[in-house]
Amino acid sequence: MTAILIGILCTIGALAILIAAIGILRMPDFYLRLSVTVKAATLGGGLLLLCAAFYFPDEVSVTTKALAIIFFLTLTAPVAAHLIARAAYFIGTEQWKGTVRDDLAGMYDKETHTLGSGKESGGD
Amino acid sequence: MTDNTLIFPVLVHLFTAIVTLFFWRKTVSQRVISIMGSVVAMGVSIELFAKVWTGGILTLQAAGWDAPFGISFVADVFSSSMVLLTSFSGFAVSLYSATGVARGRMLYGYFPIFHFLLMGLNGAFLTGDIFNLYVWFEVIIIASFVLMTLGGRKAQIEGSVKYMAMNILASTFFLTGIGILYGITGTLNMADLSLKIGALENRKLVDITAIFFVIGFGIKSAVFPLYFWLPSSYHTPPSAVAAVFGGLLTKVGIYALFRIFTLIFIPDDFLSTLLIVLAIFTILTGTFGAVIKNNIRRVFSYLIVCHIGFMIGGLGMYSEIALTGALFYLFHDILVKTNSFLIAGLIRKLRGTMNMDKLGGLYAEYPLLSLLMAIVLFSLVGIPPLSGFWPKIYLFEAGFMDHHYLLIGAIIIGSFATLYVITNLWAKVFWKDQTTATGEELLTDDFKPMTRFRKALLVTPIAFLAAITLYIGLGAENITLVVQHIAREMKDPSPYVEAVLGTNVSP
Amino acid sequence: MLAAVLSGLIVSILYIPFGKYLKDRLSICVSFLPIALFAYFASFIPTIRDGGHITFHYPWVPSLGINLDFHLDGLSLLFSLLITGIGSLVFLYAAPYLKGHRYLDRFYAYLSLFMAAMLGLVLADNVLLLFIFWELTSISSFFLIGFNNDNADSRKSSLIALGITGGGGFLLMAGLILMGHLSGSYSIQEMLGANEYLKGHALYGWILALVFAGAFTKSAQFPFHFWLPGAMKAPTPVSAYLHSATMVKAGIYLLARLNPVLGGTDYWMYPLVIIGGVTMLYSAFHSLFRTDLKAILAYSTIAALGILVFLIGIGTPESLLAASVFILVHALYKASLFLTTGVIDHETGTRDVTRLSGLRKVLWPLSIAGILAALSSAGVPLTFGFIGKDLIYEATLHTVGVLPIVLTALALLTNVLVLYAGFLAGIKPFTGPLPQNLTQVHLPNALMWGAPLVLALLGLLFGCLPFLADDALLNPAAHAMLQAPIGTSLKIWHGFNTVLLLSGITLVSGVLLYVIRKPSQRSLASIERFNAWSPRHLFGKVAQYSKAFSRRYTHTLHNGFLRVYLLRIIVFAVLLLAFRLFTGGPIRLTLDQLSPVSVYEIIVAAILIAAIFLAVTTSSRLTAVVATSVIGYCICLQFVFYSAPDLAMTQFSIDTLTVVLFVLVLFRLPPFLNLANRLTRIRDWTVASAFGAVISLIAIQVLNQPFDGAVSRFYGDNAYTLAKGKNVVNVILVDFRGFDTLFEIVVLSIAAIGVFSLLKLRLNASEKE
Amino acid sequence: MEIVLVLLIGILYASGIFMLLRRSMVKLLIGLTLLGNGANLLIFLLGGITKGKPPVIDTAAKLFTDVYADPVPQALILTAIVISFGLQAFAIVLLKRVYVLVNSDDLDDLNTPEEEDI
Amino acid sequence: MNSTILKTASNYLLPILLLFSIFLLLRGHYHPGGGFVGGLIASIAFVLHSFTHGTDATLRLLRIHPGSLIPVGLGLAALSMFAPMLGGQPVMTGLWLEEPLPVIGMVGSALFFDLGVYLVVVGVVLTILFTISQYSE
């Protein structure tokens, strides 16, 4: 019973990761790749860790650790993605030609890297 | 028998280093602690030597785990005398450093690292475990990197990069060798390795493993064609540092070569020939380099290379006489080379340069100092009956015994070059007068304005080492007894093996 | 005896603390030492005359067989007396000569040291002990020649002198050790017993070559002679003492001493006779062209040394007796001439023989000394030189085959030239008119003219009463050289024979030559045209070329490029490993005990390889760092697969930290430039791949070896029961092999301190060291 | 798998050496890292590899009940890794200093002529 | 780095990572982990903090310079190795309390040794990284 549950979760997780992998390979620009991979990988990794949590039920610490890793991954992945995306924007990484909109354009202060909201003056 | 005394030389320097770390930025305290630590280290080294000399090989199984399971420490006459010599050199340099090293360097950890280096050296001499030896080597290397770069001048950085690259490569060879050794024997204890390698049928594999050690230690001890780092770097650090390097760093490579190649890999024809050929080229290379250089420390650097060849040659011949000669040379060389670099430093203090063309007039201005230096310099040459003379007798005899005439020729050439180089140095630095050297320009003398106490701190270590060197020369009999004893130990390692593994292990 | 030998040494050491008090007035006191020693050695004369000899033994380095063994026989007594006797006079002479010199104390220190060394040399029974003193004489001579060390020529001469004698010294050392090794002892007395064995040994030639190298360099034989004229840069008393009477005779002494051990063969004789002959003729001829008094004397000294070598080479009893006589003769007249020259130089300020004449009017006691010495050197009857010359002809005539004619002719020619040189030095300055500029010259301190006069008078004394020296000294000396009784004794008158004829011819032609030929700068210039072929020049060339070679060698090898150094190391390693790998047996691999391969492992391995490739080929620094970390992570996965969780953790965290470090440091570094050309890269790849291949092959070899797991089993069995831990790796790290860990964190600590100081420490300009 | 590892080790060594022979100091450091990894893997392989059996005694047990991987090479490699981290950290900072000094990471620019000796 | 999100994240990551590092330190003798890895995690926590808030802020947070942890850690590790010598036992012999303490488990010299390692690693890594980042700032 547990084994089957684990098998299913495993499979979903692995497929999610595979999708992330395909995504990072196929997506046409950096932001899209990033977008695809962050969640798919977190989902996949989370599911696989959940399997481990189920698989070692008599070792509390293992379950705790598995959950802790999931928690940690979930928390850090978006932060990391945000930072690297920001850096990418600074170094002028190109966007796909099919991109329809860029509200960020011109909003960064070139010197200080502080980001404006466009609402400082006037208050929209 | 287990005896914790064995580890004291390591311990003293470790704690001296730690205590000086606690006194970070308090240079006066650091100096005092360093000198005290060195004195204590000298005391325990003497005690250790006396114990070993009278009571035979001492072993210490760390944490009480029997060999080969724990890390064994072994003090035989060889290692304890190396520890003893290190303590002499270390004391001298520590004393010299008190005034000879810029305060800025002391503020950034000169003394702790210096003691870590000495600790590493002692550890390397005392350990009976090949991987532990690797760790000691790494302690030595990193400490020497830091000492070499401390101050960060361009030449220092250049030297350090070369020194670093080649020494890390050496460590890689060493580590690879250890990996292979473990793979074929399943043990790391050197005594155990001695038995297991001795019993191994596949001699080809043994030789191959040995080659890794030849190269690894060969780089460390600056053997041709692996020596390049040495002349690239030894002229760059502060003289006190160069003194430790010149006196001890390459020697620990030599120590390791002697240890490994008399305990684990007994030189067969292949290894013996290899070592002798390397020795000949090493001597010649050092010779050629030394005769053309104009900077005192560059000259000394090449002389180190040259004289390394003498010792390697002795190891290659692998007869008792040859080993005796090589070991005698090793003992002499440690003290004299340390002192040579201290002298170079003192000269720099006196004149502000180490360029022989710009130097001059020391004999006229500082006759007693010059005399002191002369003793050291002529010991280096091996003017009889000073210390460098005696080992050559053994080496020549050994060479004649086993018909290694080319090696004898090389040693003659090397000795002759040393003579030329040193007398040339003498004539330029001491005899020639200062005005002809630099024309109108008068170089700075940092020595004259010093207080008597500071002057004494600079000169005493040189005199101290010179006195020991003189003792080695004039009291050669005692040294001879020691080195002959060691040579016998080397030719028959079974007492070592039994002391480590316990007597129940049949050789 | 030990005290006698070492007293000079002790005195010279005492000069270090007390020298400054002894400087002027008291310096004369030092002369008591050689005088006392002279008396001491003279006291042995009766014993030696009665055919006895005395040995002394003081242990020093018994395990090496080197002890302070001294042996006093006729030969060493002759030399000891010369050393202390002439030494006394030189000491006395030097006090006024160097009066007021700021380094007078040093001078006496060196001189005492030299005397001790010389005494040790001639008394040592042990060849290595002899060698020790031999080198000490070289060194003290070095300091004495360079005594006026602010003079560049002086420094150069002393370097050349030490270079030649020191170089020969090392060869000699090898030779002596070879002798000792073959005969089983370093004692000369014991070697005497092994002489037949030595002469028959295959290495006999080598022994001779090495010993000759030592003797010839020290005794200034052609082509090593040129250091001696250079050595005339030393103060004149030194020249008189070292470079005519004593040190240069060390080589002669050595040959004489070893004659019974090694001599008596053709290999011994021909080199000595030829080299001695060439030397004597060459340098005697050269003395013709010199105008500097000291140079003239130097060349005639070389000639005399040549004669001595020549005589020892002949090796007959007559020749050995002649040698021992000539040693004394030459020491007396040459030292006297040097000291005379010293006074002339000191008082007139010149040594140019063309500008000196008539000095008898102002320096009359000295002129007696000079003329007597010159006559002795000429071999005029009733001088000691006459006896010496007779014996030389006696010796050359008593050889066999065609040799008598050749050798006698050689000796004759040399003697004529030596006579000329002696006259030039001892007679020319005193005879003739006194030039105007020398009229103010006045007689110096009595010690200065007394010393040469004593020596010259001694020559006259022995010339008239040869038996005074004969039984007591010269016969025993020759006896020692031969190790057999000589059978002849010294006589003033041999009757009318060939020898007398030859002596007459020598005298007549020599005087004729002196009368006809006047020294001039022009003739000096004429000989100097041949300098390009002179041994000095040729040696200089050799030195120059070897320096140039050294420079090229060193700069080629040590060219400053790290990558070249590394390449050499690797090539060396590859060659060595490959050589041993492919000699002695094939390389096999048994596949049956290998573990199976899974897909994911292969994938990880493939990624690893690709990452390596990326790291190596990328042109972006950051990509290289990324690729390196991928490599680290893949290895980490391998560690996970193969049961090393601790390892994986550590590898991973360290790898990440390294990346962080790289990233922090890489700011603003320009991109990689492709700095190597294609050929270099191909070369490097070849070497690198060869190395990788060798490592792989070795790994395969090792895998074939059965593995002994006793140690790891012990750890597994005892980790919990004895060391209270379940993670065996950790237990090993903190317990079984805790030392490794302790010092591994020391490494880290040092690295941290290093980083800290490297980035923060800036020395200010005043902090030099 | 041993064969794969042998191959890997060879490649690691080879590429490490190749990188050592470059002029760039960054490459030199990467080369040293690669060599270090190669050496570690070599020790790991030659000590004998065992799959999926870490040398950790089960929570409940006091002794190993199953075969386990040789812990010795692991301990050695651990030490070696840490040590080479120390060296590497220092080397990387040295690289920084080199760059500050000569404004490039070309090691040839670093060579100081002998005339500048003190 | 001037990022609000990272700042917030690092505020809660720091205690989590520190807690975790102590966990790793204490269990090293039984499971993978130990002083070394524990120290690394702790230093990574502070490094993260310094990335966000700047090195100076982290140094203020630490109160002492991380470098001063090095001698303390070294001293602790060395003493725990050499303490047995005072009792006449071979150097480095493990000394253990008879009974395990709650939570921490068996307490012995090995634990102090590991703690020393932990401190040294934290000191070393932080010294290195902070020195570098201060240098480039």
Added chain:
Amino acid sequence: MTLSAYIDYVILPILGLSLLLVFIRLVRGPSVVDRVVALDLLITIGVSVITVYSISTQKSTLIDVAMILALIAFLGTIAFAYYLEKRGRK
């Protein structure tokens, strides 16, 4: 088919394949940030691989390794971002 075998023969190869695909992106770049993201993903997949492997071999010990990986990987990415941003500013 046991769970262990399923993981060995299905899940791990899938993950391996993913690793490979991500690695291809890492090699291809084109920008440094692409590589950094690929690296980050590689590590996340690595965490998964280790987790799954620990199930397959029934060694819970390995989860610890996964945990370390997850904790530390974040730092690497941050460092790269830090670097790129700083470099971008100059």
Added chain:
Amino acid sequence: MVKQFLMNLLLAFIWVALTGVLYYTNFLFGFAVGFFLMWLMNRNESDHRYFTRVPKIIGFFLYFLYEMIKANIQVAYDMVTPKFFMKPGIVKYPMNAKSEVEINLLSTVISLTPGTLILDVSEDRKVLYIHVMYLKNKEQFIQQIKDGFERKLLEILR
């Protein structure tokens, strides 16, 4: 509120201690029992938010999971099919969220759902810049987030 949560935790631990079964499932069961008991005993009207919030959290979690799987499938489909249907763009999104925690959670949630990714937060914390994969209409997208994640999240947090 915190007090209640701690109380609940304490009850869960007591349950675990009583049963002596050190499993996670057991702990969760204990937590649920405790929650139920506390809900039963709660008579204080002013403090009932704890009991509404727990179900809301669970609800939010389920909503999040649903969105995630839905969007994942969409993206997966886009990816395995050769042609891209994407219309990516960066959208400025004015937040209602104010505090650090709110902003962080909101951005985490948005980032973890496929198709959207937070690029940055403006310095004055008024605006999120979101990268959107399928951007048909800016206003519609903003409204969707406002009504979806942000509202639900703020309900829980405030």
